[in-house]
Amino acid sequence: MKKMFLLTVVFLIAISQTSMLQAVAAQDLESLENKLTVFQDEEDFMSYRTEENGFIYDYEERTVADVVYTKKYRVTQSSRTLVEDSSTTVKLVDNILSLSVYDNINNTTEQIEINANNLDTEYSVMVKCSQVWPSGFQGKKPIVSGHQYAHNWKTNQGISRLGTLDIIVKTPDRKFDEYTRIVDSLIAQEKAAVPIVGTAKGLGELVKAIGKKQVTIATIKAAFKTIGKAVPGIGQIYTLVTYFNTEHKANVARDAHKGTTKYRLGNC
Numbered sequence: 421m422k423k424m425f426l427l428t429v430v431f432l433i434a435i436s437q438t439s440m441l442q443a444v445a446a447q448d449l450e451s452l453e454n455k456l457t458v459f460q461d462e463e464d465f466m467s468y469r470t471e472e473n474g475f476i477y478d479y480e481e482r483t484v485a486d487v488v489y490t491k492k493y494r495v496t497q498s499s500r501t502l503v504e505d506s507s508t509t510v511k512l513v514d515n516i517l518s519l520s521v522y523d524n525i526n527n528t529t530e531q532i533e534i535n536a537n538n539l540d541t542e543y544s545v546m547v548k549c550s551q552v553w554p555s556g557f558q559g560k561k562p563i564v565s566g567h568q569y570a571h572n573w574k575t576n577q578g579i580s581r582l583g584t585l586d587i588i589v590k591t592p593d594r595k596f597d598e599y600t601r602i603v604d605s606l607i608a609q610e611k612a613a614v615p616i617v618g619t620a621k622g623l624g625e626l627v628k629a630i631g632k633k634q635v636t637i638a639t640i641k642a643a644f645k646t647i648g649k650a651v652p653g654i655g656q657i658y659t660l661v662t663y664f665n666t667e668h669k670a671n672v673a674r675d676a677h678k679g680t681t682k683y684r685l686g687n688c
Contacts, residue, residue, distance in 0.1 A: 456654075477494055587680070640657045
């Protein structure tokens with residue numbers, strides 16, 4: 421059934437694991453993280469507007485068989501400029517969910533592969549990375565994401581940690597501070613994202629597969645349909661998209677700040 425409506429999704433951060441957002445019809449409300457306005461949501465076509473890093477973007481996504489065609493426009497008061505044009509083929513072969521993303525502007529292809537069996541695996545120990553910090557440091561980390569950081573307020577030092585590599589910086593440091601804010605957002609957002617996927621292990625599998633790539637609402641819808649899972653509501657899907665794209669921001673921010681690097685013993 422055709423749906424024509426205006427929907428604003430407001431993300432309410434760190435309230436509970438299952439009730440983290442509120443949808444309000446026909447209104448524009450400020451949000452803590454992102455704002456979504458849906459203009460059209462049909463089985464094979466959807467259009468919506470998002471606010472990302474202070475900029476407004478329009479998305480138009482059409483699904484034909486197993487291919488999602490996406491156009492993304494940057495919107496200003498005087499213009500609407502195409503910034504992304506891609507087609508994503510979604511397939512399931514031998515329980516491997518494959519997303520092949522072709523960039524029509526740059527003529528490049530990215531491949532995302534996800535073991536569908538792992539999406540239903542119960543959470544036990546998601547990340548085995550050491551959370552032991554040097555003396556005097558106090559740290560924070562998400563359950564699912566591998567990004568973590570710590571401060572030593574007495575010595576004015578900060579550590580960002582990913583895998584077995586630590587980056588140690590003198591604080592205050594603008595780029596390190598930006599990284600810590602993004603990791604704080606991941607901690608809050610994953611509380612909403614885990615129940616949507618079903619398990620922390622499943623969310624971790626998606627994060628690992630998607631990596632530094634970015635996904636869209638229609639792509640997530642197609643992926644859930646392809647593996648035979650119930651498709652979440654559009655607000656929940658946008659919660660996942662927001663989480664994946666925040667993970668992408670964390671990867672970029674991690675690469676941006678510089679300091680003394682130190683490898684630790686361990687395996688993660």
